[in-house]
Amino acid sequence: MKKVMKTASPEETFALGEKLGREAKPGTVIALIGDLGVGKTVFTQGVALGLGITEPVASPTFTILQVYEEGRLPFYHYDVYRIGDLEEMEEIGYEDCFYGEGVCIVEWADLIRELLPEDTIRITIEKDPEQGFDYRRITVESSEQ
Ligand code: ADP
Ligand code: MG
Numbered sequence: 001m002k003k004v005m006k007t008a009s010p011e012e013t014f015a016l017g018e019k020l021g022r023e024a025k026p027g028t029v030i031a032l033i034g035d036l037g038v039g040k041t042v043f044t045q046g047v048a049l050g051l052g053i054t055e056p057v058a059s060p061t062f063t064i065l066q067v068y069e070e071g072r073l074p075f076y077h078y079d080v081y082r083i084g085d086l087e088e089m090e091e092i093g094y095e096d097c098f099y100g101e102g103v104c105i106v107e108w109a110d111l112i113r114e115l116l117p118e119d120t121i122r123i124t125i126e127k128d129p130e131q132g133f134d135y136r137r138i139t140v141e142s143s144e145q
Contacts (some may be wrong), residue, residue, distance in 0.1 A: 005138045013039045013136055014046035021050020026073055026101040029117050031109030034125035039136055040107040043125065044077055047105055051075050059107065065092050074102030081108045089115055119143050
């Protein structure tokens with residue numbers, strides 16, 4: 001499945017994430033791809049709320065992984081921007097999360113592409129300056145039919 005969507009504000013991107021969070025099944029892995037400031041964290045915050053998480057969600061840049069347990073399913077939020085090598089992911093124990101019963105989301109997922117499960121939902125967020133400052137094109141790709 002490949003679906004291209006457009007948003008015109010952070011609220012719209014947040015709402016897309018929220019919908020995904022409401023519908024997410026145990027074991028869902030979401031890869032977020034896109035440059036700094038495109039809205040990966042905004043999208044993630046939406047997913048968190050969709051899962052029923054009300055505590056604030058920020059980018060866990062300095063810890064790589066932040067875990068939230070208060071929602072409908074455990075939520076694992078990775079930001080691998082500062083990852084040195086794939087071994088760091090092993091140290092964090094990513095396999096338990098990627099192949100577990102929670103929902104995982106990975107900002108800068110391209111950097112750990114080799115480690116992502118086959119059924120990962122890939123979400124690419126892009127700007128297009130010609131379409132305005134707050135415009136984003138959001139492409140969702142999954143192995144699901
Ligand atoms: P990233 O995590 O990709 O580095 P953030 O989510 O932290 O990016 O920041 C995205 C920034 O872009 C926020 O300041 C947000 O308000 C702004 N923004 C403007 N338009 C949009 C949009 N359509 N979708 C998401 N964020 C947007
Ligand atoms: Mg971010």
